[in-house]
Amino acid sequence: MIADTEYRTVVAFIYTEARLADESRYAEWEALWDDDAVYWVPASPTGDTDPERQISHIYDNRRRIATRIKLLQSGLRYSQTPASPMRRPISNIEVEQTDTGEYIVGSNFLLLELSIQAQHETHLWGARIIHKLRQVDGGLKMFWKQVILVNAAEPLPNLTFLI
Amino acid sequence: MNILFFEASSVDEAVHWHTPMFLKGVPEFNKRLLRQSEGAMGPASFILPEDVTVAGRNQMGLQAQKPDWLDLRRGMDREKVDSEGRRVSHFTDETTNRGFWRHYRYLMTQA
Numbered sequence: 001m002i003a004d005t006e007y008r009t010v011v012a013f014i015y016t017e018a019r020l021a022d023e024s025r026y027a028e029w030e031a032l033w034d035d036d037a038v039y040w041v042p043a044s045p046t047g048d049t050d051p052e053r054q055i056s057h058i059y060d061n062r063r064r065i066a067t068r069i070k071l072l073q074s075g076l077r078y079s080q081t082p083a084s085p086m087r088r089p090i091s092n093i094e095v096e097q098t099d100t101g102e103y104i105v106g107s108n109f110l111l112l113e114l115s116i117q118a119q120h121e122t123h124l125w126g127a128r129i130i131h132k133l134r135q136v137d138g139g140l141k142m143f144w145k146q147v148i149l150v151n152a153a154e155p156l157p158n159l160t161f162l163i
Numbered sequence: 164m165n166i167l168f169f170e171a172s173s174v175d176e177a178v179h180w181h182t183p184m185f186l187k188g189v190p191e192f193n194k195r196l197l198r199q200s201e202g203a204m205g206p207a208s209f210i211l212p213e214d215v216t217v218a219g220r221n222q223m224g225l226q227a228q229k230p231d232w233l234d235l236r237r238g239m240d241r242e243k244v245d246s247e248g249r250r251v252s253h254f255t256d257e258t259t260n261r262g263f264w265r266h267y268r269y270l271m272t273q274a
Contacts, residue, residue, distance in 0.1 A: 041207060052194055055183065058207045059198070071209060079212035118219025155178040158215055159206040 002097050010095050010103050013133060013140045018090050021162035024083035029162055030069045034141040037062040041163060047148035057159060079160040085114045086161060105131040115157060123157055126150045165200055175222065235260050
């Protein structure tokens with residue numbers, strides 16, 4: 001078990017990350033990542049595929065996260081021009097601490113997304129999320145975010161917003 | 164290198180399936196092909212979602228019924244069939260789109 005203050009700090013990070021993603025605040029969201037980042041959305045609802053051999057929807061290292069953000073900021077990403085209005089409640093948060101002092105955070109989320117760029121469809125996304133966080137220079141950074149979508153193996157609409 | 168499938172599911176919807184092609188005996192190279200496929204195809208990639216959005220806007224335009232036609236005539240006057248039976252033209256022409264819709268019409272009406 002971790003101390004209450006530590007738990008609250010971790011949960012506050014998770015909420016901040018969710019809000020920055022909801023509001024497509026790209027630069028601030030990118031600044032949450034540490035250098036050894038893995039941003040992974042498997043194409044399987046069990047999330048246990050091997051990303052080196054099996055396809056994922058997203059399997060970004062730090063460099064590809066930067067490319068993703070640059071494209072979103074360019075104004076040429078028609079699939080997010082304008083950005084989808086979104087809101088995501090995060091719940092069922094469980095925090096574990098590893099022997100090396102890093103945090104592994106499990107949560108569930110529902111995301112309501114208005115895909116406003118063409119036909120104004122409303123999409124509901126649901127997933128298990130695993131964050132891995134560590135202290136860097138007195139603040140938390142994330143170095144792993146895995147989003148295991150309930151419908152990961154179904155045909156999906158555009159997923160070019162920050163999930 | 165990808166294989167694509169268009170699965171028409173209703174009059175106004177189709178599913179675009181894709182899978183990367185791997186080569187035998189080069190696992191490290193295949194990892195690059197996997198990352199390239201994820202970069203180009205799929206709902207979170209860097210290319211296809213833009214096409215999906217534009218296709219969605221086209222769909223709205225088609226439903227407006229004005230104008231009545233989508234014009235895919237570009238290059239029809241310089242299109243020819245080569246010695247191996249392939250229809251070819253300049254690479255900026257709509258030959259590939261005409262081919263896609265010719266086959267689509269065949270599947271929807273003859274098959």
